[in-house]
Amino acid sequence: AQRVTQPEKLLSVFKGAPVELKCNYSYSGSPELFWYVQYSRQRLQLLLRHISRESIKGFTADLNKGETSFHLKKPFAQEEDSAMYYCALSPHIIQGAQKLVFGQGTRLTINP
Amino acid sequence: EAGVTQFPSHSVIEKGQTVTLRCDPISGHDNLYWYRRVMGKEIKFLLHFVKESKQDESGMPNNRFLAERTGGTYSTLKVQPAELEDSGVYFCASSQPENTIYFGEGSWLTVV
Numbered sequence: 001a002q003r004v005t006q007p008e009k010l011l012s013v014f015k016g017a018p019v020e021l022k023c024n025y026s027y028s029g030s031p032e033l034f035w036y037v038q039y040s041r042q043r044l045q046l047l048l049r050h051i052s053r054e055s056i057k058g059f060t061a062d063l064n065k066g067e068t069s070f071h072l073k074k075p076f077a078q079e080e081d082s083a084m085y086y087c088a089l090s091p092h093i094i095q096g097a098q099k100l101v102f103g104q105g106t107r108l109t110i111n112p
Numbered sequence: 113e114a115g116v117t118q119f120p121s122h123s124v125i126e127k128g129q130t131v132t133l134r135c136d137p138i139s140g141h142d143n144l145y146w147y148r149r150v151m152g153k154e155i156k157f158l159l160h161f162v163k164e165s166k167q168d169e170s171g172m173p174n175n176r177f178l179a180e181r182t183g184g185t186y187s188t189l190k191v192q193p194a195e196l197e198d199s200g201v202y203f204c205a206s207s208q209p210e211n212t213i214y215f216g217e218g219s220w221l222t223v224v
Binding site: 045101 | 115116168217
C-alpha cells in the first residue's frame with residue numbers, strides 16, 4: 001500500500017532556529033517525492049521535488065531510501081515560513097501525469 | 113498567466129441536495145485532477161482526466177459523484193445527492209505532461 005506519514009501535526013520553532021519536518025513513506029517501488037506548502041490564504045503550491053535536488057527558500061530534502069524518509073529541513077527558520085506543509089509521493093507516472101498521495105500535513109509556526 | 117480557478121469558493125447545502133463544482137485549468141494543460149480533503153483527513157486523489165478522457169477514477173468514493181470534462185477544457189464535479197460526510201475542501205489541479213501540478217484555491221463544501 002502507498003502511504004505517506006507526517007508524524008507531527010503541529011511544529012513550533014523560534015525564528016533563526018533549525019527546522020525539520022518529518023516525512024516517511026511506504027511504497028514498494030521507486031516513487032517520486034514532493035513537498036507542497038500552503039501559506040495562509042494561498043493555494044497549495046509545490047515547494048520542491050526530490051529529483052530536482054534544488055534548494056527552495058532555503059529548504060532542502062533528501063530522499064533516504066533505506067529509511068524511506070524524505071524529511072524537509074531548513075537551517076534558519078524565518079517568520080514567513082509559517083504555513084501548512086504536505087509531503088506527497090507519486091507512485092507512478094501515466095502519460096506524464098502524477099497521482100499524488102499526501103500525508104496529513106504539518107502546521108509549522110515560526111515564533112518571533 | 114491565470115492559475116487554476118474553481119467555483120464556487122464556498123457552498124453550503126442541505127443533505128440530499130445537489131452541488132456542482134467547476135474547475136478551469138491552466139490553458140493548455142491536458143492533465144486535470146480532482147482531490148479532496150475531508151475534515152481531519154489527508155488530501156486524497158479522486159480522479160484524473162487527460163483532455164476529455166477519464167484516465168483514472170479510482171479515488172471516486174461512490175456513484176453519487178460524477179465528474180465530466182466536456183471538450184477537454186473545464187471540468188465539473190457533481191455530488192448528487194450530497195451527504196454529510198461529503199463536507200470538505202475539493203481541490204482541482206492541472207499540469208502539462210511530467211510537469212509541476214498547479215492547484216486551485218479549492219471549493220469548500222459544507223453539507224448540513
